[in-house]
Amino acid sequence: MSPRGFSCHDHATCMSDMLERAETRCRDKGLNLTPVRRRTLEILLDEHRALGAYDLLAQLAAEGLGSQPPVAYRALDFLVNAGLAHKIEALNAYVACTHSGADHAPAFLICRGCRAVAEASTAPASGRLGDAARAAGFQIERTVVEAQGLCPDCQQDPAA
Amino acid sequence: MSPRGFSCHDHATCMSDMLERAETRCRDKGLNLTPVRRRTLEILLDEHRALGAYDLLAQLAAEGLGSQPPVAYRALDFLVNAGLAHKIEALNAYVACTHSGADHAPAFLICRGCRAVAEASTAPASGRLGDAARAAGFQIERTVVEAQGLCPDCQQDPAA
DNA sequence: ATCAGGCATGTTATAACATATCAACCCCGA
DNA sequence: TCGGGGTTGATATGTTATAACATGCCTGAT
Known part of the structure; x- marks a missing residue:
């Protein structure tokens, strides 16, 4: 199960690691990790929390990678189908997959404070x-398995 | 676990049963099951499957019970908070609760063919x-626990 | 070389889902 | 009778997602 997401880690290494795995995975499966798709994945990995499609779109637009909704939704569809990202149904939002292995039935712990997401397997x-x-x-x-609540950090928070 | 929803049953009895329980429950808890709320629950019970808020709204409107989105969303909020209905996150849709007992952590089997929903407990x-x-x-x-797939009927169906 | 086909992207428009806000009403208890 | 809570009415808007069609680009067959 070993969830990931609420613990400190070397983020730069984590990201480059995941990206590299994504590239390998796409090469192996004959999938085309184009610039928009790659950048979308990078943004998701970088945030390490659930992002709405329009949040992503805003980022992409700011970088000149497309400004209309279908741009974001196509990239997200690709990533989700490729198993590189998941949709969080309870938030209508998306996260990068942190289990870069084979297909899996993901389960999520979702913090309502900071929208951080930890992924486990079921x-x-x-x-x-x-x-x-x-x-x-x-x-x-x-299957969709999602638990909402408070992560350790947000349990300390006065705002909680 | 005993799921309900994919089996034949006496629908009229099922409905009146559930409605009666809902009324008892509201009375006990000091909740006000107004005509719109009651009718909304009836429609959900009658359909026995996931309905979108706007599907409901259309029915309510046809009966002169309000025609603007807030009408449907208020009624649904009430029912969900009262534990009389659940939101299906994966569909952005709503179903009547079939476990009219106390609070529970529901789990759902959702047919992608007919949108029938069976409720279990986790x-x-x-x-x-x-x-x-x-x-x-x-x-x-x-927790949100939802399994999507095909119900027994739809597995037979050519369209599946 | 060229052209058909697939795939990615660009672009416009709209569908589908959800909420904010304020006004009106009604009932009940002070 | 006044006021407050809860419900509803009504308008507008915000948010999420997709349909539909056009364009460009690479590649492999002829």
Whole structure:
């Protein structure tokens, strides 16, 4: 499970690490990590928290990489399909994937204070939801598992 | 876990049952189940699947119960806060609660074919996500657990 | 060499989801 | 009767997401 996201870390190394993995992954899978897509991923990695599509778009626009909504949504779709980013349904926002390995069923701890997101893995079909699905004859294709609350830092915060 | 929603049942009885429970619950808690709120719940119960706020609004409007978005959102907020309905985050849509008991941490099986929704319960802090949260010092306040896929009926369907 | 096809991007417009704000009303208790 | 809380009415706007169509660019087949 080892979540990531609420702990201090060498951010520069973390980012370059993840980017490199993303490039390898795309090369291996025949995917085209174009400048807009790469830059979108960089922004997500850099923030290390959930960003709305329009937040991203503003950044991209400021850098001359496109200013209309489809630009952001296309880049995000690509990243999500490539497994390099995830959508946080409870926030309508997006985060970079921090488990750069193979396909996985992600689960998230989402801080309502700072929108920081820690990613963990779930066993999709195991557990009680899987039992319920099997009992009902329901075929699971995708799972959304998100816990909202306060991260250690924000628990200290007066604003909390 | 016993999911509900993909099985045949006596719908009329189911509805009147749930409505009665909702009324009892509101009376006990000093909540005011007004006509708009009650009708909104009825529509959700009747459909037995995820409805968008604007779908609901259209129904309400057709019945002369208000035609502007706030009408629907207020009613839905009330029902969600009262525990009589849930929001399906992955669809930005709403369903009637089928576990009319006390507060619970719901989990959903959502059919992408017909938008039918079965509700189950999760143990919020148990399981692997709870482990990860404790390990990270994260304080969970709310969980979103949603599985998307195909219900038994839609698995047969040619359109699937 | 050229042209068809795929893929990425540019551009405009609009759909779909959600909330802020203020006014009016109604009921109940002081 | 006055005032306050809660509900509704109404207008406007904010936020998130996609449809639809045009353009450019590379590449491989002929």
